[in-house]
Amino acid sequence: MRSPKLSRKTVLASSVAGAFAVVGGGAVIAEAASRRGEDEPEGDPTMEATPDWVETQLASMSLQAKVGQLFMVYVHGESADSDHADAVASNRQRLGVDDGAAFVADFAPGGIIYFDWANGLTDPDQIVALSNGLQEAADLPLLIATDQEYGTVVRIKEPTTQFPGSMPLGATGDTEAANRAAEVAGTELRAMGLNQNFAPDADVNVDPANPVIGVRSFGSDPESVSGFVAAQVSGYQAGGVAVSAKHFPGHGDTGTDSHVGLPVITHTATEWERIDAPPFTAAIAAGADMVMSAHIQFPALDDSLKPATLSEPILTGLLRDRLGFEGVIITDSLEMQGVRTEYGDERVPVMAILAGADMLLMPPNFKLAYDAVLGAVESGELTEERIDASVRRLLALKLARGIIGEPTTDPDAVDVVGADEHLAMAADIADRSITLLANDGTLPLEAGNVLVTGWGENTTARLTESLTAQGLQAEALVTGDDPDADAIKSAVAAAVGRDLVVVSTFNVKAGGAQANLVAELLKAGLPVVTAAVGTPYDAAHLGGANASLATYSYTTASLAALAKAITGAINPSGVLPVDVPAATGEIAYALGHGLNYA
Incomplete structure (x- = not known):
């Protein structure tokens, strides 16, 4: 189903006069308004100030376009219109289209996530061309994201600057270095057309046998981890990318990898407040754009034993109501076994939205998930008002981070990737x-x-x-x-x-x-x-x-x-x-x- 085309004039309006750019921790983000000025052609009608842009845009969208915004998926191909036989076959099987550009045009997804095994990601010039090609195919600018935590989880390798990762930063004790590293990393990502990073990791690693977090965490002390998380939130944003603190409500004390099973956290509610909550509280206070849910059972927080991704007491009761987070809640990958052990792939997307999630990451069967959400609205299980609430947050995020005004990037900007001063910074952090x-x-x-x-x-x-x-x-x-x-x-x-x-x-x-x-x-x-x-x-x-x-x-x-x-x-x-x-x-x-x- 092809979504109705959206107004490019409406899409490109890039300023807010204070009305509706509420993201991250309840703070009103005025950054979008400040982006207007010298960079805009005087009198350009596509850049006309629209104080109520989010509401105007939302009102112009069909239900199908709104539902498309709730999804972030991966596409195969090193270019947006790749005709490589393997990429075409994979896209047809997973998405029902030949290439990424066609998928973006047909379904108006909220975002695309990159992986090296799906998109190459070996050459900054190739990455820029891919990013720009996808954005040019989109009626509404995309979040283009990846997992670039550095250290053990990195999708874009050399020649991008390879920082040692979270726990090495924790070993330096230097939050300012963490802030500077994140800003450099964000600058390099944005230069390649990415505008969202699934970092920093806010988990407090208190289980030495943790098979999935470990060195992805800044450490085992909640106060120290909180400082590093806050520093990286502001650093990435200064570098030009939105951030996602993860994995709520805390994945640092698990003996099971949620990619292959459903971990159980045995912390009491008091232990959660003392150990797991502080870094997320710090991320929210620092203005985190997104928080990613974890596919974990946490009986002390929800005795129904639903995975946190599907738990209203956790996503809405704790994250929204208690911690006051007003930004975008995104699920961890819905391909992971931890969220699929008890519920079918058709029910998980609907349950996640009912629980409070705004964005659904990588459903294993996109069309099944998309149709399930549409069907839930048509049946009344989900209201269109509920869908609107999530789309409103996503539009506000894109506006606040400058993605609406400047979705593409200048190919010449990649000169900054792997710059000597960036490599020197990574070496200094490693030394210390x-x-x-x-x-x-x-x-x-x-x-x-x-x-x-x-x-x-x-x-x-x-x-x-x-x-x-x-x-x-x-x-x-x-x-x-x-x-x-x-x-x-x-x-x-x-x-x-x-x-x-x-x-x-x-x-x-x-x-x-x-x-x-x-x-x-x-x-x-x-x-x-x-x-x-x-x-x-x-x-x-x-x-x-x-x-x-x-x-x-x-x-x-x-x-x-x-x-x-x-x-x-x-x-x-x-x-x-x-x-x-x-x-x-x-x-x-x-x-x-x-x-x-x-």
């Missing part, structure tokens, strides 16, 4: 995040022969290159995440006679194969340094190493910083943003712990 947990005097090593072994083919190779650049003789031998007896034996043999063995680790389990590798190297009397390139919790299972470091990240910048710390080119200054518990349940390394070479 490296945390020295233990050291018997083995480090620093200013000269010598080193074996780099352990987890990660790319990680060990890059670390070897970085150590060589620091003047050491270094060689890599990958043993992987589950080395068998032969691999461990080979590593021990290769390490004999070396001045140092550096073992990169990732998600070590007590008594697991990576721990066995370290134990066998130590048994052979070799000088061993462990480097946790994911969560710092690895260190609790690697007792006896001569020195232990945490990088929280395996980005190029973090591995270069690790090499500098090993050789003494930098003096480690990072501190743990989480407690690292020992197998006994006691704390092996406490939050705030960090050594240096002084």
Whole structure:
């Protein structure tokens, strides 16, 4: 079904004289009005001031166009009109059209989300062309979004600046650095035509075994996490993109990945207020545009055991009424198993809107979901007034962030992507995040022969290159995440006679194969340094190493910083943003712990 065309004159009106740009935490956003002026051609009728733009636009829209605005989906193809056979087949199967431009024109979605596996995203020029092509096909400008948290969750890789991620920032203790990094990241995203980022992560990671959050969190202290979240909200917005704090009401204490199952949070209501709520409260106070729901059960907050995404007590009762959030509530991906375990794909979209969600992210069957929402309005289960409330918030967000006035981007703006000063900032953050947990005097090593072994083919190779650049003789031998007896034996043999063995680790389990590798190297009397390139919790299972470091990240910048710390080119200054518990349940390394070479 093709939605009626919307007035381009109405769409492009870009100012508000105070009436209706209410987003983020109840604050009245006046930014849209301030965007008018020198950049607008004098007398251009398409840019005429319309104080009641949101209401005027809403009144001009059909029900079908309004429902389309509630969806954000992904399309396949490296260009808006891609005719690549695989992209066309995938789009026909999922969306019923050949390409992204046709989908945008036919269904007027509120937004498009990018993924590297669907859209390429390897070349800033390609990304700009894709973004502009989609916007040019849209009657109403799109939110164009991605998950660019940095660290372990990043969709657009080099040449964009690769910041180390949230937990490394937490290890620096520097919220101003977090703010500046977010502004730079936002600037690069907006230069490529993206105007929305699904960041920052507002979860407080209090479960060391959390399989889905971990280093995506700034840490385990609610107050510290709150400061970083607020800093990044304002930073991204200063860089030109809308933000989405996630995953409400808090995903930091889960032992199940909501991509594959339905986690249960066992916090009491009091614990939720103390642990989980503060970062979201801070995000709202900072003016967050969106809050993303989590596919988790939280019995203390809703004893019906509906996932939070489908829970009116959580989305409306807590987020809207209690915390006062007036911006856009978006669901986490509706393709994830956590929200699909109890309810069918036809019911989930309707239930999410009834619960209080405004935008539905990535339903597994778009046409089924779209028709289900339309059908719910026609049957009276949902009112058009309820749909209007969500569309009103989405229009206000797009207006406040300048998306209505300037939906496309200048292709020449991509020159800012990966700029030298941006790379230098990422390197500085990485340098200051490296945390020295233990050291018997083995480090620093200013000269010598080193074996780099352990987890990660790319990680060990890059670390070897970085150590060589620091003047050491270094060689890599990958043993992987589950080395068998032969691999461990080979590593021990290769390490004999070396001045140092550096073992990169990732998600070590007590008594697991990576721990066995370290134990066998130590048994052979070799000088061993462990480097946790994911969560710092690895260190609790690697007792006896001569020195232990945490990088929280395996980005190029973090591995270069690790090499500098090993050789003494930098003096480690990072501190743990989480407690690292020992197998006994006691704390092996406490939050705030960090050594240096002084």
